[in-house]
Amino acid sequence: MKVLVAVKRVIDYNVKIRVKADHSDVDLTNVKMAMNPFCEIAVEEAVRLKEKGVATEVVAVTVGPKAAQEQLRTALALGADRAIHIETDERVESLAVAKLLAKVVDEEQPGLVILGKQAIDTDNNQTGQMLAALTGLPQGTFASEVAVDGDKVNVTREIDGGLQTIALTLPAIVTTDLRLNEPRYAKLPDIMKAKKKPLDVKTPADYGVEVASKVSLLKVESPAERKGGVKVASVDELIDKLKNEAKVL
Amino acid sequence: MSILVLADLHEGQLAGATAHVVAAAQAIGGDIDILVAGEGVQAAADAAAKLDGINKVRVADNAVYAHQLAEPMGALLVELADGYSHVLASASTTGKNVLPRLAALKDVSQLSDVLGVESADTFLRPIYAGNAIATVKSDDALKVITIRTTGFDAVGTSGSATIEAVDFVADNSQSSFVKEELAPSDRPELGGAKVVISGGRGMGNGENFKLLNGIADKLGAAIGASRAAVDAGFVPNDMQVGQTGKIVAPDLYIAVGISGAIQHLAGMKDSKVIVAINKDDEAPIFQVADYGLVGDLFEILPELESKL
Numbered sequence: 001m002k003v004l005v006a007v008k009r010v011i012d013y014n015v016k017i018r019v020k021a022d023h024s025d026v027d028l029t030n031v032k033m034a035m036n037p038f039c040e041i042a043v044e045e046a047v048r049l050k051e052k053g054v055a056t057e058v059v060a061v062t063v064g065p066k067a068a069q070e071q072l073r074t075a076l077a078l079g080a081d082r083a084i085h086i087e088t089d090e091r092v093e094s095l096a097v098a099k100l101l102a103k104v105v106d107e108e109q110p111g112l113v114i115l116g117k118q119a120i121d122t123d124n125n126q127t128g129q130m131l132a133a134l135t136g137l138p139q140g141t142f143a144s145e146v147a148v149d150g151d152k153v154n155v156t157r158e159i160d161g162g163l164q165t166i167a168l169t170l171p172a173i174v175t176t177d178l179r180l181n182e183p184r185y186a187k188l189p190d191i192m193k194a195k196k197k198p199l200d201v202k203t204p205a206d207y208g209v210e211v212a213s214k215v216s217l218l219k220v221e222s223p224a225e226r227k228g229g230v231k232v233a234s235v236d237e238l239i240d241k242l243k244n245e246a247k248v249l
Numbered sequence: 250m251s252i253l254v255l256a257d258l259h260e261g262q263l264a265g266a267t268a269h270v271v272a273a274a275q276a277i278g279g280d281i282d283i284l285v286a287g288e289g290v291q292a293a294a295d296a297a298a299k300l301d302g303i304n305k306v307r308v309a310d311n312a313v314y315a316h317q318l319a320e321p322m323g324a325l326l327v328e329l330a331d332g333y334s335h336v337l338a339s340a341s342t343t344g345k346n347v348l349p350r351l352a353a354l355k356d357v358s359q360l361s362d363v364l365g366v367e368s369a370d371t372f373l374r375p376i377y378a379g380n381a382i383a384t385v386k387s388d389d390a391l392k393v394i395t396i397r398t399t400g401f402d403a404v405g406t407s408g409s410a411t412i413e414a415v416d417f418v419a420d421n422s423q424s425s426f427v428k429e430e431l432a433p434s435d436r437p438e439l440g441g442a443k444v445v446i447s448g449g450r451g452m453g454n455g456e457n458f459k460l461l462n463g464i465a466d467k468l469g470a471a472i473g474a475s476r477a478a479v480d481a482g483f484v485p486n487d488m489q490v491g492q493t494g495k496i497v498a499p500d501l502y503i504a505v506g507i508s509g510a511i512q513h514l515a516g517m518k519d520s521k522v523i524v525a526i527n528k529d530d531e532a533p534i535f536q537v538a539d540y541g542l543v544g545d546l547f548e549i550l551p552e553l554e555s556k557l
């Protein structure tokens with residue numbers, strides 16, 4: 001079975017972002033970029049399926065600018081076999097990403113597609129679900145456990161009240177939650193080897209997909225800044241403040 | 250304009266989140282219908298009919314909608330969406346699971362986690378873990394939106410809308426329900442609680458989380474946790490507060506043994522009053538706390554419980 005993983009280049013999760021002075025967007029000049037943490041988990045899961053002999057090939061795909069090839073190389077160093085880069089400098093929004101991924105699914109016919117549940121920049125949490133709808137494949141979102149069993153996959157999902165397990169027919173779409181696995185670090189020899197692994201470059205036009213969106217970004221602002229308050233010296237003072245100053249007790 | 254709101258269910262009953270989503274629908278303006286879908290959901294439909302400002306409640310009561318699996322729910326929404334200008338759901342795990350399918354099949358974008366309404370086509374939503382707020386305008390014919398419930402005050406319950414059955418039955422041969430492990434709790438839901446007390450890695454282990462129980466009982470609080478506490482296995486995943494957990498905005502949030510990582514702050518920094526208890530006086534949580542108490546939580550918690 002072939003496994004397709006979608007990875008996205010995003011701002012490193014440790015970076016505190018700033019809004020541009022003209023409020024047109026956030027300022028991403030010279031900030032550290034990395035693979036979306038949920039996508040790292042997706043790659044790790046695919047590689048583990050291969051190590052277990054369930055998957056035969058792992059293909060990583062990204063949609064983004066030239067620089068996004070760094071994240072594909074990371075995926076290759078972590079154990080993916082080959083990569084597809086759909087190159088565009090446009091702002092590509094979830095629906096268009098899902099349409100492009102649907103074309104790749106058509107072409108590659110994977111048994112399983114693994115995506116992150118959300119990208120930590122836009123926090124949309126929708127690409128995997130859209131891909132499932134467009135391909136007509138079943139979905140297991142927010143997965144904390146994925147167990148392939150013959151022509152089915154059992155997915156345990158993190159839902160608001162706890163955990164839910166569902167069974168899906170294969171092929172299927174899975175999106176990862178944080179506790180699915182702990183991604184490994186790439187070792188230096190693997191990073192070197194990854195440079196020689198195949199990486200195909202395509203464009204949205206190759207797939208006949210129009211990436212323009214009907215959603216426009218009017219402005220970006222900083223949220224109301226929260227100011228630190230005071231330190232209290234004792235439990236008694238805390239209770240007094242909560243009762244008499246904040247009036248929440 | 251007319252708006253369809255997908256009701257949230259909690260163990261078959263109408264969840265509190267729905268009243269907030271209706272408030273968001275009212276801010277957009279127009280006729281508001283509610284869709285209640287599931288199996289054995291008459292009581293939830295009756296409760297939905299009492300929400301203020303509802304035109305009608307549409308009920309799809311069928312075994313295929315049990316557990317609100319994504320595939321049949323998506324098909325149902327596609328079937329019903331015609332004629333509506335907006336379809337809304339809360340940004341719960343159900344809303345997030347189902348709504349993008351409707352958007353994709355209608356070839357429109359989805360706006361996720363909307364926390365403010367500027368007009369019928371312009372909305373505010375958080376990006377980068379809430380460190381920036383984007384104003385976005387959608388020119389799609391159908392607007393598909395998930396609502397961050399903390400952004401809207403719940404509507405009242407003095408309504409009496411009509412209830413009408415939906416006949417459409419989706420078929421589903423692709424996904425099936427296996428089991429659910431729901432954490433039983435007699436405490437208020439995290440999302441709706443007026444007071445939340447959360448523990449972090451500093452709690453040390455799951456047993457120590459019991460130190461929070463007595464205080465939570467006295468304050469009628471829900472108990473939350475940081476991701477570190479959940480990852481370490483101290484408490485179950487549904488207690489996680491943060492960018493990738495639950496978003497809360499109670500009147501009072503008490504963070505105990507939590508350092509204050511941006512991903513955690515993303516889930517609680519809109520709380521009205523924040524209290525931090527931490528032994529490290531440099532912990533970043535103090536930068537957002539209204540009241541900080543530096544010290545050992547193992548001494549402070551018992552004292553706090555006895556003095557409340």
Ligand SMILES: Cc1cc2nc3c(=O)[nH]c(=O)nc-3n(C[C@H](O)[C@H](O)[C@H](O)COP(=O)(O)OP(=O)(O)OC[C@H]3O[C@@H](n4cnc5c(N)ncnc54)[C@H](O)[C@@H]3O)c2cc1C
Nearest residue numbers: 006007008062063093094115116118119122124125126127
């Ligand atoms: C109003 C608006 C503002 C935007 N602002 C910005 C901005 O400031 N900066 C910016 O860089 N982009 C911006 N974008 C584009 C945006 O970052 C995303 O590329 C797009 O929205 C995809 O959704 P997501 O990554 O949030 O999806 P999610 O549904 O949150 O992502 C889930 C998963 O989908 C997969 N996935 C998502 N995108 C890709 C991809 N490109 N390639 C491969 N797999 C992918 C990954 O597995 C990911 O984990 C904006 C878009 C809109 C509509």
Ligand SMILES: Cc1cc2nc3c(=O)[nH]c(=O)nc-3n(C[C@H](O)[C@H](O)[C@H](O)COP(=O)(O)OP(=O)(O)OC[C@H]3O[C@@H](n4cnc5c(N)ncnc54)[C@H](O)[C@@H]3O)c2cc1C
Nearest residue numbers: 449450451475476477491492493494506507508513528546
């Ligand atoms: C993609 C991504 C998503 C994430 N999403 C979330 C999320 O949704 N929610 C979330 O919470 N985190 C999230 N995280 C993790 C986040 O970055 C932090 O690692 C996490 O919040 C740290 O938890 P903590 O504060 O409990 O632990 P730590 O940072 O280890 O802090 C423990 C604190 O306890 C204090 N302490 C220790 N012992 C005592 C004592 N005896 N008395 C008093 N104080 C004591 C210490 O001084 C310290 O400040 C995410 C990370 C990533 C990469």
